[in-house]
Amino acid sequence: QSELTQPSSLSASPGASASLTCTLRSGLSVGAYTMYWFQQRPGSPPQFLLRYKSDSNKQQGSGVPSRFSASKDASANAGILLISGLQSEDEADYYCMIWHNSASVFGGGTKLTVL
Amino acid sequence: QLQLQESGPGLVKPSETLSLACTVSGGSIGSSTYYWAWIRQPPGKGLEWMGTIYYSGSTNYNPSLKSRVTLSVDTSKNQFSLKLSSVTAADTAVYYCAGSGGVERRQYDPWGQGTLVTVSS
Numbered sequence A: 001q002s003e004l005t006q007p008s009s010l011s012a013s014p015g016a017s018a019s020l021t022c023t024l025r026s027g028l029s030v031g032a033y034t035m036y037w038f039q040q041r042p043g044s045p046p047q048f049l050l051r052y053k054s055d056s057n058k059q060q061g062s063g064v065p066s067r068f069s070a071s072k073d074a075s076a077n078a079g080i081l082l083i084s085g086l087q088s089e090d091e092a093d094y095y096c097m098i099w100h101n102s103a104s105v106f107g108g109g110t111k112l113t114v115l
Numbered sequence B: 001q002l003q004l005q006e007s008g009p010g011l012v013k014p015s016e017t018l019s020l021a022c023t024v025s026g027g028s029i030g031s032s033t034y035y036w037a038w039i040r041q042p043p044g045k046g047l048e049w050m051g052t053i054y055y056s057g058s059t060n061y062n063p064s065l066k067s068r069v070t071l072s073v074d075t076s077k078n079q080f081s082l083k084l085s086s087v088t089a090a091d092t093a094v095y096y097c098a099g100s101g102g103v104e105r106r107q108y109d110p111w112g113q114g115t116l117v118t119v120s121s
Helices: none
Strands: A011-012 A018-023 A037-041 A048-055 A057-060 A070-074 A078-083 A092-098 A103-106 A110-114 B005-006 B018-025 B033-041 B048-053 B060-061 B069-074 B079-084 B093-101 B108-113 B115-119
Touching: A011 A018, A018 A092, A018 A110, A037 A070, A037 A078, A037 B108, A048 B108, A057 A092, A070 B108, A078 A092, A103 B048, B005 B093, B018 B033, B018 B093, B018 B115, B033 B069, B033 B108, B048 B069, B048 B079, B060 B069, B079 B093
Parallel strands: A011 A110
Antiparallel strands: A018 A078, A037 A048, A037 A092, A048 A057, A070 A078, A092 A103, A092 A110, B005 B018, B018 B079, B033 B048, B033 B093, B048 B060, B069 B079, B093 B108, B093 B115
């Protein structure tokens, strides 16, 4: 069982909001972790979007629009990346990451289609 | 502005050792602000962290690769390097180097452009 599970794909319309989830496996508590989010457009390296531990402990990446935000859903044991006001340029793969036992672990990624 | 650039052979034979270097510009690899990481991505697949090194030489490896991975730092060249031994076709991937910074030096930003390494005879 992977530490982090992301839906493989998600579609949303321009101008709408998209909520991308990253679910921690049983035995890991989302509240204990800082979650990092990355965007990877086709043919480009990943780019750091933001990190989120709590509303009082978070950081936006340099130049990342405020349309990108994060939260946690403790009941679902998941981190959430929220993208509001979707634009065509937001079409990309999105990866979550945590550090667990001194190892960096990535989710499998979600392909976001804006159509 | 910190920039990273990977370099090395694009083709490696099975059972041989893959060697890549990452040159850091716009800052010193000896900065206490960053750790330095290697992350790879097989074609059409997700990201896999390989390991992280500090300028002092302290390392941290992915347990699944630990027996085959060696990271090193050359402060005179402002570079850090990756060696992966006994490669197979499963090691074909785009290899990225990244600076691991932020409050806890755990966020990968920036990244290099990546270099595709193919393992084939």
